[in-house]
Amino acid sequence: MASRSVLRGAGGIVPWLVPIAVLAIWELAARGGFVEARLLPAPSQVAMAFWDTLRSGALLHHVAISSNRAFLGLLLGGGLGFLLGVINGTSRHAELLLDSALQMFRNVPHLAVIPMVILWFGIDEMAKVFLVAIGTLFPIYLNTFHGIRTVDRGLIEMARVNGLGPFAIFWRVVLPGALPSVLVGLRYALGIMWLTLIVAETIAASSGIGYMTMNAREFLHTDVVVLGIIIYALLGKAADVATKLIEHRVLAWHPAYHAAGNAA
Amino acid sequence: MSPIVRKIEQAGAVAADGVVDGEDADAAGQKLLGVPLELDNLHVAFGARKVLQGLTLDIPARQFVAVVGRSGVGKSTLMRLIVGLDRPNDGRVLIDGNEVTSLQKSVRLLFQDARLLPWQTVLSNVGIARMPGWKETALTALRDVGLEDRQNDWPAVLSGGQRQRVALARVLVGHPAVLLLDEPFGALDALTRSEMHALLERLWLRHRFTTLLITHDVAEAVALADRVVVIRDGRVTYDVDVDLPRPRRRIDPLTVALQSKILDQV
Ligand SMILES: Nc1ncnc2c1ncn2[C@@H]1O[C@H](COP(=O)(O)OP(=O)(O)OP(=O)(O)O)[C@@H](O)[C@H]1O
Numbered sequence: 228m229a230s231r232s233v234l235r236g237a238g239g240i241v242p243w244l245v246p247i248a249v250l251a252i253w254e255l256a257a258r259g260g261f262v263e264a265r266l267l268p269a270p271s272q273v274a275m276a277f278w279d280t281l282r283s284g285a286l287l288h289h290v291a292i293s294s295n296r297a298f299l300g301l302l303l304g305g306g307l308g309f310l311l312g313v314i315n316g317t318s319r320h321a322e323l324l325l326d327s328a329l330q331m332f333r334n335v336p337h338l339a340v341i342p343m344v345i346l347w348f349g350i351d352e353m354a355k356v357f358l359v360a361i362g363t364l365f366p367i368y369l370n371t372f373h374g375i376r377t378v379d380r381g382l383i384e385m386a387r388v389n390g391l392g393p394f395a396i397f398w399r400v401v402l403p404g405a406l407p408s409v410l411v412g413l414r415y416a417l418g419i420m421w422l423t424l425i426v427a428e429t430i431a432a433s434s435g436i437g438y439m440t441m442n443a444r445e446f447l448h449t450d451v452v453v454l455g456i457i458i459y460a461l462l463g464k465a466a467d468v469a470t471k472l473i474e475h476r477v478l479a480w481h482p483a484y485h486a487a488g489n490a491a
Numbered sequence: 492m493s494p495i496v497r498k499i500e501q502a503g504a505v506a507a508d509g510v511v512d513g514e515d516a517d518a519a520g521q522k523l524l525g526v527p528l529e530l531d532n533l534h535v536a537f538g539a540r541k542v543l544q545g546l547t548l549d550i551p552a553r554q555f556v557a558v559v560g561r562s563g564v565g566k567s568t569l570m571r572l573i574v575g576l577d578r579p580n581d582g583r584v585l586i587d588g589n590e591v592t593s594l595q596k597s598v599r600l601l602f603q604d605a606r607l608l609p610w611q612t613v614l615s616n617v618g619i620a621r622m623p624g625w626k627e628t629a630l631t632a633l634r635d636v637g638l639e640d641r642q643n644d645w646p647a648v649l650s651g652g653q654r655q656r657v658a659l660a661r662v663l664v665g666h667p668a669v670l671l672l673d674e675p676f677g678a679l680d681a682l683t684r685s686e687m688h689a690l691l692e693r694l695w696l697r698h699r700f701t702t703l704l705i706t707h708d709v710a711e712a713v714a715l716a717d718r719v720v721v722i723r724d725g726r727v728t729y730d731v732d733v734d735l736p737r738p739r740r741r742i743d744p745l746t747v748a749l750q751s752k753i754l755d756q757v
């Protein structure tokens with residue numbers, strides 16, 4: 228018993244040992260001059276950069292702008308993808324009309340259209356939002372479509388026999404049945420969302436985290452560059468955690484998420 | 492007044508002439524539900540495969556009929572015709588004298604698998620039609636099948652037999668005039684199965700819906716039904732009344748004799 232609880236206590240620390248060691252070695256190497264600060268700043272320098280940009284308000288300014296673009300793009304692209312998925316998933320006619328065209332667009336890597344986007348929108352806000360939108364559209368479209376198509380036919384039949392109309396069947400049977408798949412699409416989309424934004428902001432922007440890091444690079448502020456990378460990682464992690472929370476909430480019925488096994 | 496006797500609400504029951512009398516109403520004064528069911532020369536083919544070929548069967552109101560037949564003979568197909576999910580190539584289904592041309596509100600079908608919505612609680616599954624006051628009605632039905640304490644559980648945590656009981660409760664809530672049971676107990680173990688038999692018999696004696704039970708199990712048929720029919724080659728080839736007092740015991744010599752007679756016909 229005792230040894231097991233010791234182990235469990237140690238379990239909380241053990242995963243952190245390697246990162247802490249890496250940070251310590253990195254810090255020592257930078258201070259000892261083994262690594263040039265111009266190429267890789269010490270962790271303490273990055274921390275200082277964080278503090279400075281936070282105090283000046285620049286960090287929050289850029290994070291807010293980036294998040295804004297990300298979520299606006301997701302809302303537009305994901306919303307459209309969801310809508311198309313629902314339409315094509317429920318109607319064979321719509322599928323016939325739209326699906327092969329969508330599949331063709333899907334095969335174009337969305338980052339490949341950046342030159343066109345710059346031509347159309349310049350380095351305007353719309354450019355970034357547009358890129359994020361087309362990047363997030365397809366994962367959500369595909370997973371919504373697939374989710375709706377794979378809803379158990381038997382359940383739909385059961386609902387019909389029990390007197391449910393088409394709308395009730397959609398809201399109470401088809402949509403909840405497709406939801407796990409839709410959420411998988413959302414998680415994919417979130418990954419693509421940040422990735423697209425990083426690229427877009429690095430290439431063409433006058434604000435946002437990507438701009439902040441590119442700007443810092445010009446002035447050889449490597450500490451700010453590293454800070455920018457870390458901020459991206461944190462934003463990505465936060466989005467992932469948020470979807471996990473959503474999944475736990477809306478998929479509480481799913482055996483994979485049962486905690487106490489009671490719905491109430 | 493229409494001879495369809497439907498239980499509208501327990502309190503405001505209006506008696507229909509000749510159908511509800513002292514004997515036919517249960518202790519609580521509820522009206523009994525069953526209506527006559529007539530299958531008239533039904534033909535169904537899937538492409539070149541002929542499944543039903545002139546199936547004819549007359550079932551009086553409130554009778555409990557067991558349908559026995561080999562796998563693939565068209566029993567489930569027949570159920571789908573009666574509830575109105577599919578249409579026959581030829582022939583008619585008449586429920587209380589009216590031809591079935593669309594989904595029937597007065598018919599409820601209990602599928603072989605429970606088909607519960609995993610994302611709704613047991614209570615919400617039972618009250619799936621969301622009729623006014625559905626929570627009360629659903630709870631009453633759950634009480635009937637002995638699962639009222641599981642009303643807030645997800646279906647995923649129930650056992651197979653419990654799930655089938657929830658599906659039975661869902662069917663009861665619809666106050667069916669005709670109850671179709673498509674091998675509902677096939678997947679259950681013997682003990683749970685005989686529990687379900689007792690439950691079903693109790694409910695049938697109380698509500699007296701016209702009942703059609705599909706089964707592979709001749710013993711089950713003889714234990715529960717007033718009448719057993721055998722389907723072969725797409726039509727009824729054997730039709731026998733079971734005149735044994737209820738509740739029936741399986742080891743009764745009369746029961747056993749009847750069972751082997753039916754088995755010879757399948
Ligand atoms: N939608 C369909 N399309 C093509 N063939 C079908 C369809 N539905 C049923 N059949 C065929 O009709 C025949 C009867 O099927 P049905 O499901 O009614 O059999 P069953 O008597 O219920 O069998 P079991 O006891 O195994 O459930 C089978 O040969 C089956 O393959």
Ligand SMILES: [Mg+2]
Pocket residue numbers: 566567568673
């Ligand atoms: Mg069948």
